[in-house]
Amino acid sequence: MPTIHYILKDGSTRSVEAKPGASVMETAIRHNIRGIDAECGGSCSCATCHVYVLEADLPRLPPPDDMEDELLDGTASARAPNSRLSCQITVTLELDGLTVSVPETQV
Ligand code: FES
Numbered sequence: 001m002p003t004i005h006y007i008l009k010d011g012s013t014r015s016v017e018a019k020p021g022a023s024v025m026e027t028a029i030r031h032n033i034r035g036i037d038a039e040c041g042g043s044c045s046c047a048t049c050h051v052y053v054l055e056a057d058l059p060r061l062p063p064p065d066d067m068e069d070e071l072l073d074g075t076a077s078a079r080a081p082n083s084r085l086s087c088q089i090t091v092t093l094e095l096d097g098l099t100v101s102v103p104e105t106q107v
Helices: 024-030 056-059 066-072
Strands: 003-007 013-017 050-053 083-087 099-103
Touching: 013 024, 050 056, 056 099, 066 083
Parallel strands: 003 099
Antiparallel strands: 003 013, 050 083, 050 099
């Protein structure tokens, strides 16, 4: 199973095994990763699953669609070029080793 690395607000890293087909947000919730709130449950309407993707990993991801792009403008922590909504990133075997950072705040 692919491993996803989450860098937490305190600088520590949690590395967890993810089920292919689950989202990076669902994987975080399943493993109690603090700092990913996901208030809308993954329907791309809350922006509280914001993460910063490791810059080196960005080429491995498809770009955000229009709805994700629009929501990223309303995140609580500042949007950055590597900002993504973790509910919109589907885990695949090819994403093994993906690293994301949890932002300072989600609300
Ligand atoms: S969980 Fe709400 S936008 Fe991702």
